[in-house]
Amino acid sequence: MATMTSLIGLINKIQRACTVLGDHGGEGLSLWEALPSVAVVGGQSSGKSSVLESVVGRDFLPRGSGIVTRRPLVLQLHKTEEGTHEYAEFLHIPRRRFTDFAAVRKEIADETDRITGKTKQISNIPIHLSIYSPNVVNLTLIDLPGLTKVAVEGQQESIVQDIENMVRSYVEKPNCIILAISPANQDIATSDAIKIAREVDPSGERTFGVVTKLDLMDKGTNAVDVLEGRQYRLQHPWVGIVNRSQADINRNVDMIAARRKEREYFETSPEYGHLAHKMGSEYLAKLLSQHLEQVIRQKIPSIIALINKTIDELNAELDRIGRPIAVDSGAQLYTILEMCRAFDKVFREHLDGGRPGGDRIYGVFDHQLPAALKKLPFDRHLSLKNVQRVVTEADGYQPHLIAPEQGYRRLIEGSIGYFKGPAEASVDAVHFVLKELVRKSISETEELKRFPTLSNDIATAANEALEKFREESRKTVLRLVDMESSYLTVEFFRKIHFEPEKNPNGPPNPNRNGPPNMDSYTDNHLRKIGTKFSMSLFRNN
Ligand SMILES: Nc1nc2c(ncn2[C@@H]2O[C@H](COP(=O)(O)OP(=O)(O)OP(=O)(O)O)[C@@H](O)[C@H]2O)c(=O)[nH]1
Numbered sequence: 001m002a003t004m005t006s007l008i009g010l011i012n013k014i015q016r017a018c019t020v021l022g023d024h025g026g027e028g029l030s031l032w033e034a035l036p037s038v039a040v041v042g043g044q045s046s047g048k049s050s051v052l053e054s055v056v057g058r059d060f061l062p063r064g065s066g067i068v069t070r071r072p073l074v075l076q077l078h079k080t081e082e083g084t085h086e087y088a089e090f091l092h093i094p095r096r097r098f099t100d101f102a103a104v105r106k107e108i109a110d111e112t113d114r115i116t117g118k119t120k121q122i123s124n125i126p127i128h129l130s131i132y133s134p135n136v137v138n139l140t141l142i143d144l145p146g147l148t149k150v151a152v153e154g155q156q157e158s159i160v161q162d163i164e165n166m167v168r169s170y171v172e173k174p175n176c177i178i179l180a181i182s183p184a185n186q187d188i189a190t191s192d193a194i195k196i197a198r199e200v201d202p203s204g205e206r207t208f209g210v211v212t213k214l215d216l217m218d219k220g221t222n223a224v225d226v227l228e229g230r231q232y233r234l235q236h237p238w239v240g241i242v243n244r245s246q247a248d249i250n251r252n253v254d255m256i257a258a259r260r261k262e263r264e265y266f267e268t269s270p271e272y273g274h275l276a277h278k279m280g281s282e283y284l285a286k287l288l289s290q291h292l293e294q295v296i297r298q299k300i301p302s303i304i305a306l307i308n309k310t311i312d313e314l315n316a317e318l319d320r321i322g323r324p325i326a327v328d329s330g331a332q333l334y335t336i337l338e339m340c341r342a343f344d345k346v347f348r349e350h351l352d353g354g355r356p357g358g359d360r361i362y363g364v365f366d367h368q369l370p371a372a373l374k375k376l377p378f379d380r381h382l383s384l385k386n387v388q389r390v391v392t393e394a395d396g397y398q399p400h401l402i403a404p405e406q407g408y409r410r411l412i413e414g415s416i417g418y419f420k421g422p423a424e425a426s427v428d429a430v431h432f433v434l435k436e437l438v439r440k441s442i443s444e445t446e447e448l449k450r451f452p453t454l455s456n457d458i459a460t461a462a463n464e465a466l467e468k469f470r471e472e473s474r475k476t477v478l479r480l481v482d483m484e485s486s487y488l489t490v491e492f493f494r495k496i497h498f499e500p501e502k503n504p505n506g507p508p509n510p511n512r513n514g515p516p517n518m519d520s521y522t523d524n525h526l527r528k529i530g531t532k533f534s535m536s537l538f539r540n541n
Pocket of ligand 1: 051241244245
């Protein structure tokens with residue numbers, strides 16, 4: 001029980017923080033809306049103020065005819081130790097303790113006028129009032145303007161709808177417990193409170209029905225059917241109340257005496273005697289407090305989650321906003337270099353590992369390049385016909401002596417030349433990956449988030465550098481290909497050493513021991529040259 005009491009105290013504190021921060025619910029992420037509260041709803045003169053006052057046990061609410069409550073009043077009750085003095089505090093006047101409750105009433109009226117003017121306008125900015133007393137239970141109650149049916153003299157036509165909208169904006173929130181006040185001397189079917197409660201809480205699980213003015217019912221009628229839930233069903237029991245009559249108020253009957261009178265009324269009532277232990281304003285206060293505890297207990301995890309989420313968002317924003325920038329140019333340069341280093345670190349992580357992206361460069365050499373090489377038209381270049389043509393043309397009119405070496409060289413040179421295309425394409429592919437990583441790294445560098453111009457400058461500089469590297473790399477790979485084809489080692493020729501074959505069907509060779517000429521090479525031999533070259537090209541790459 002003690003923990004529960006402090007839980008309500010904690011919620012009270014959070015609610016006050018919300019008001020200071022301008023969070024009255026509504027837009028965006030609202031802590032206010034996550035907190036449970038009790039809103040008092042009812043038609044004008046239904047007895048709302050009287051119920052609130054008897055729950056508190058003090059007179060402190062403005063009185064008067066017509067529309068009195070024009071701003072929501074968030075009333076937080078704090079139970080203090082027995083024997084301590086009662087006092088009230090407004091959030092808008094911190095550290096001033098009101099012990100005179102007539103002054104509290106005046107301040108509520110004055111503070112209402114400060115925001116709305118004296119024009120009978122309404123405002124949804126709440127007034128926060130805390131009452132510290134040994135005679136209350138920990139509870140937050142919200143007093144709302146009374147629902148009306150017609151605008152009276154001096155009010156705009158829209159006031160009826162405006163009040164309804166404001167009341168609805170409070171009670172439609174799923175965390176709002178609705179204290180629906182209906183006077184017993186009116187048919188419950190015509191109750192404004194029940195009408196709006198039913199609209200926003202059809203199952204009745206967060207509505208507490210309160211029937212006032214039981215003492216004012218016509219002789220011979222009673223509200224037992226309503227109080228026992230037979231006329232309109234709610235999940236919670238109905239509570240009957242007998243407040244002070246206007247005559248009592250005029251006679252200055254104090255609250256303690258009024259509570260005693262109310263208790264006596266129920267205990268001695270022939271109709272309600274059997275319900276006496278579940279009636280009256282003190283019972284209502286306890287019932288609400290218990291229910292609020294239960295709701296808070298259920299809500300705590302989601303409230304904590306919401307607070308943590310907000311903290312995370314604020315921390316992230318703080319990171320983004322960062323430290324103040326120095327004014328002197330030396331320190332500014334240092335800051336810029338620091339940010340460049342931060343970017344560099346992210347970029348390096350992308351390349352070396354830790355962040356994704358560098359693996360795509362490996363992919364260029366592991367998949368893309370070999371796949372492109374495999375597609376090169378070697379079968380055409382090393383086809384029987386081409387090999388024959390190149391070998392024949394290579395020596396011009398001078399026949400070769402031992403092997404058609406010039407022919408081999410031309411074939412190899414031509415083949416290696418095909419590597420230039422895929423080599424250049426690899427440079428472009430790597431360049432593309434690096435450019436993409438620069439873009440990603442800039443957007444992932446937290447420090448740069450608040451400096452879009454610097455981010456752009458870094459991107460431009462990095463891309464210019466990459467462009468230069470691309471040119472250099474392209475030249476380098478082309479040179480490498482040229483180097484490969486410009487000098488063929490002896491070893492290479494040894495590996496592809498061919499024994500000339502005789503043509504078994506061809507004409508007899510007159511120079512049997514002389515140098516072989518083209519005629520002495522069979523198709524089969526030339527085909528072998530093609531295959532061997534092509535194999536050796538792939539072995540070397
Ligand atoms: N006899 C009797 N009179 C009551 C009871 N409850 C309220 N009244 C009287 O009804 C009148 C209106 O009560 P309020 O408590 O001011 O009602 P309200 O709903 O706050 O009214 P507004 O603030 O004007 O919307 C006052 O004169 C009260 O004395 C009750 O249970 N019995």
